[in-house]
Amino acid sequence: LAAHAADIKGKVLEIKDDHYTQKYGGTKVTKADILDIDKDNHLANIIADLAEADTIPDNSYDCIILTQTLLLIYDVKAAVKHCYRILKPGGVLLVTVPGIVQMDYKALGDTWHWSFTQASCKRLFSDAFDVAKVTIAHHGNVLVAASQLYGVGATELTKEELEFIDPDYQMLITVRAIK
Secondary structure (H helix, E strand, O other): OHHHHHHOOEEEEEEOOOHHHHHHHHHHEEEEEEEEOOOOOOOOOEEOOHHHOOOOOOOOEEEEEEEOOHHHOOOHHHHHHHHHHHEEEEEEEEEEEEOOOOOOHHHHOOOOOOOOOHHHHHHHHHOOOOHHHEEEEEEOOHHHHHHHHHOOOHHHOOHHHHHOOOOOOOOEEEEEEEO
């Protein structure tokens, strides 16, 4: 998200809270909306399932920040199509999804539906967005994946170990898609 901070501006939609909107958008943001499916989230001003977000008007947002959310939505294709629909022309969707990760089964066991790969993201987002306007990257390597699965903290690894990217160990996939 830091690499795409310039995209976080104007009217922004974020899921669950506006942490990244505030951190990376700051004064460039004219309005920040928070979407959640949970009606008990008092921070959210839009209560909706992103896969069934018909109540959100077309062409509403300059930027949508969708971090670690698609894994919890069974109908990911519908959610991505709604994101496309509610983005303004030229608007940017910034997404992170898990690849190889430890799952918090007690907290998310019944709601965690998906883990992703660079290839699955390319196909998923190219179905809704112009493929020339979709940028996908992956992050991770065998050491970081094994460390994460064994509970070794990121602070115990060097910057070089953390930043080395191996396509065989896709731990985190990032997507930037422009309408």
